[in-house]
Amino acid sequence: MTPSHPAPPTRPRPAPVTWLRGAGSWIRSAPGTYIWLTALFITTVIVHQMSPDFEEDFLRQRSTNIHELSQDPVRVLINSAFWIDGGEWLPYAVLYTVFHAPAERRLGTLRWLAVAAAAHILATFVSEGVLAWAIRHGHAPATAANTLDVGVSYALAGVVAVLTYYIPHPWRYVYLFAVLVIYGVPLVTSATFTDIGHFTAVLIGLACYPLTRHHRHETKPAPAQ
Numbered sequence: 308m309t310p311s312h313p314a315p316p317t318r319p320r321p322a323p324v325t326w327l328r329g330a331g332s333w334i335r336s337a338p339g340t341y342i343w344l345t346a347l348f349i350t351t352v353i354v355h356q357m358s359p360d361f362e363e364d365f366l367r368q369r370s371t372n373i374h375e376l377s378q379d380p381v382r383v384l385i386n387s388a389f390w391i392d393g394g395e396w397l398p399y400a401v402l403y404t405v406f407h408a409p410a411e412r413r414l415g416t417l418r419w420l421a422v423a424a425a426a427h428i429l430a431t432f433v434s435e436g437v438l439a440w441a442i443r444h445g446h447a448p449a450t451a452a453n454t455l456d457v458g459v460s461y462a463l464a465g466v467v468a469v470l471t472y473y474i475p476h477p478w479r480y481v482y483l484f485a486v487l488v489i490y491g492v493p494l495v496t497s498a499t500f501t502d503i504g505h506f507t508a509v510l511i512g513l514a515c516y517p518l519t520r521h522h523r524h525e526t527k528p529a530p531a532q
Contacts, residue, residue: 337408339416344403346389347459351396366390366457371431373439373452384428387457402463410466413473418518419466425515426465426508431456434504441500456501461508464490468512472519 334341354362368375369386376383391399411419438454441447467486474482490509493502 337411337416339420340403340407340411343389343407343459344400347391347399348396350390351394354390354394363455366392367453367455370454370456371435372454372456373435373442376431376435384431387431388427388459388462390457391459392455392457399459406463406467406470409473410470414469414518422465422469422512422515422518423462426468426511427459427462429511430461430465430504430508433507434500437503438500454500460501461504464505464508465512465515468509469515469519471513472516 354366357365369383369390371383371387407419407423410422414422435456438447438451442449442451471479471483471486486509490502490506493499494506
């Protein structure tokens with residue numbers, strides 16, 4: 308018999324290669340999150356090329372304020388989700404990776420998108436509705452109808468909230484308490500229309516519990532012939 312030779316030892320991959328493969332796998336597992344994040348990066352670069360006065364006017368036309376919502380609500384609701392007021396992209400890259408990506412991985416892209424869209428749209432209408440009421444009753448100036456209001460924070464708040472259902476016990480209640488404190492304290496202390504919008508988005512995310520339940524269809528065995 309020919310003596311068998313031991314297989315040569317496999318050489319471990321360099322750490323950077325392993326890290327890049329892991330990062331690529333993570334990004335592929337949450338495609339919607341990183342496509343959205345890429346779009347935000349591109350629009351942020353565009354904003355950085357604008358003068359301050361032009362930037363404010365440009366973003367105001369894509370703002371979900373009362374004036375723009377009354378003119379073309381569908382356009383501004385979509386457009387406002389792709390621009391960041393302030394031009395700081397990196398914090399959103401961290402937040403999307405920490406919250407959006409895990410939510411998309413657990414919910415699936417369509418359910419995750421439904422939660423984010425519901426929080427973005429419904430919280431916008433609630434907060435702007437409260438602002439319209441305040442203007443009508445003299446609690447806010449008429450110029451507030453043109454307030455600059457773009458960004459993705461309502462969608463983020465909704466996704467942060469829906470992740471509550473994926474936190475194991477007993478940490479789930481600690482997480483939920485932290486979320487309610489973070490978004491509830493500004494509502495009590497300042498109560499701006501954006502604070503109302505953020506807390507509304509949290510409630511919407513919590514109301515999306517049915518989307519976190521994956522119904523598996525079990526196949527019943529065929530009756531014996």
